[in-house]
Amino acid sequence: MIWPILLLAFVDWPQFRGPEALGVSEGHKLPTEFNAKKNVVWQVPLPPGHSSPIVVGKRLFVTAVEGEKLLTIALSTETGKELWRQESPRPRKESFQKTNTAASPSPASDGQRVYSFFGDFGLLAYTVEGKPVWQMPLGPFNNPNGHGSSPIVADGTVVLICDQDTNSYLLAADAKTGKVKYKIERPEVTRGYGVPALYKPKSGPVEMIIPGAYLTVAYNFATGEKLWWFGGMSWQSKSPPILIDGIMYQSSWETGGDGPMPEVPQFDEIQAAHDKDNNGKLDATEALAYGIKAGGFTAADLDHDGFLDSREWSFYRMLKQTRNALVAAKPGGRGDVSNSHVLWRYSKSLPNTSAPLYYNGALWIVKDGGVLTTLNPKTGEVIKQGRLTGALEQYWASPVAGDGKVYMISAAGKVVVLKGAGEWEILAMNELDDEVFATPAIVNGRIYLRTRNSLYCFAQL
Numbered sequence: 001m002i003w004p005i006l007l008l009a010f011v012d013w014p015q016f017r018g019p020e021a022l023g024v025s026e027g028h029k030l031p032t033e034f035n036a037k038k039n040v041v042w043q044v045p046l047p048p049g050h051s052s053p054i055v056v057g058k059r060l061f062v063t064a065v066e067g068e069k070l071l072t073i074a075l076s077t078e079t080g081k082e083l084w085r086q087e088s089p090r091p092r093k094e095s096f097q098k099t100n101t102a103a104s105p106s107p108a109s110d111g112q113r114v115y116s117f118f119g120d121f122g123l124l125a126y127t128v129e130g131k132p133v134w135q136m137p138l139g140p141f142n143n144p145n146g147h148g149s150s151p152i153v154a155d156g157t158v159v160l161i162c163d164q165d166t167n168s169y170l171l172a173a174d175a176k177t178g179k180v181k182y183k184i185e186r187p188e189v190t191r192g193y194g195v196p197a198l199y200k201p202k203s204g205p206v207e208m209i210i211p212g213a214y215l216t217v218a219y220n221f222a223t224g225e226k227l228w229w230f231g232g233m234s235w236q237s238k239s240p241p242i243l244i245d246g247i248m249y250q251s252s253w254e255t256g257g258d259g260p261m262p263e264v265p266q267f268d269e270i271q272a273a274h275d276k277d278n279n280g281k282l283d284a285t286e287a288l289a290y291g292i293k294a295g296g297f298t299a300a301d302l303d304h305d306g307f308l309d310s311r312e313w314s315f316y317r318m319l320k321q322t323r324n325a326l327v328a329a330k331p332g333g334r335g336d337v338s339n340s341h342v343l344w345r346y347s348k349s350l351p352n353t354s355a356p357l358y359y360n361g362a363l364w365i366v367k368d369g370g371v372l373t374t375l376n377p378k379t380g381e382v383i384k385q386g387r388l389t390g391a392l393e394q395y396w397a398s399p400v401a402g403d404g405k406v407y408m409i410s411a412a413g414k415v416v417v418l419k420g421a422g423e424w425e426i427l428a429m430n431e432l433d434d435e436v437f438a439t440p441a442i443v444n445g446r447i448y449l450r451t452r453n454s455l456y457c458f459a460q461l
Contacts, residue, residue: 050104107150
């Protein structure tokens, strides 16, 4: 099935953060204490890359960068032995920030094929045995931080969000052939790094929920028709929505969205006052006269032509009024549902990149600095909030859970294991002595965790 359901035991972990991006796998014992010498089944070196591992059967898949090569790699889940690797073409090199890599998007699989995406090329499909099936060149992308969206695959369709500062779009392709089923332009959003979520209502079409800058939008999964949307989200959406019991939870945070800002005038007002050469745009000097400094001008100049036009100004206005929030909403509406389907918003102690986790009747979120909050999913009220003692770094990886435990992984490679209850408590703090950006995969009692230099398999031994 392709709609979100909370299962007790997953055989596979076929996309970023597992089935439906929920990050939960039950039915097996999981270790509480582990490191490079304890409860480790195997450890193997791995080329760099921030993509998270996925697992299908006895194969694990990751993407990586080795020198100039963009790689999709398959390993044995039993031994860590490399089974195959395939190299992607690389016709260009995207710019990206230091916390990103050219191999940050995670692969996805339908059990027959594995699908990889690189911002420096596009989409590629291989059989799980490593045979190339098809390639789809995409881009180049206008995303100064580097592209980071991961594909998903369901009902024979591969879906990828291609949001960027100009020419954002949503792509759906036939999983067997790579033929484009539809391409939906998204001019209302700028750069983003999301993963789609699928919702199956009791009646009507399957809805594909897309997180984006300023907006969350749902489309008809079969046709790409735009169904509903709501605003009030931050700039640069990063984490996937999760769906539990017919409710969607979406976290959205970015710098500048934590407090009220003075309202920015409309473009025609600014143009009348500051467009001295009357060319219908603002150059850096004219923008400075309004009060936009050099760094702000560079960020607002989405097409990098040295001017701000009315479109770019409208996004600059939205950026200044954006609000960070964790939102609970009911899917299934039509049109703008901001006032009819949004149930509650929580705006404090929000994650930057990591996704919320639903586990044992609570929502879990972790803010950079190790601030962990559990919330009542029905009301948004705080159950418990506190610091993850000894792990007060940034958190790029998303939390995962199973066996009554929640696992939080800091960028410094500290894995905090918590009692999986709203009134949480710390059970253990494990140190891996290496940076971690990837979200672990949990399958059949094993935790597959990627650090900057290695891939570990942990289990209760």
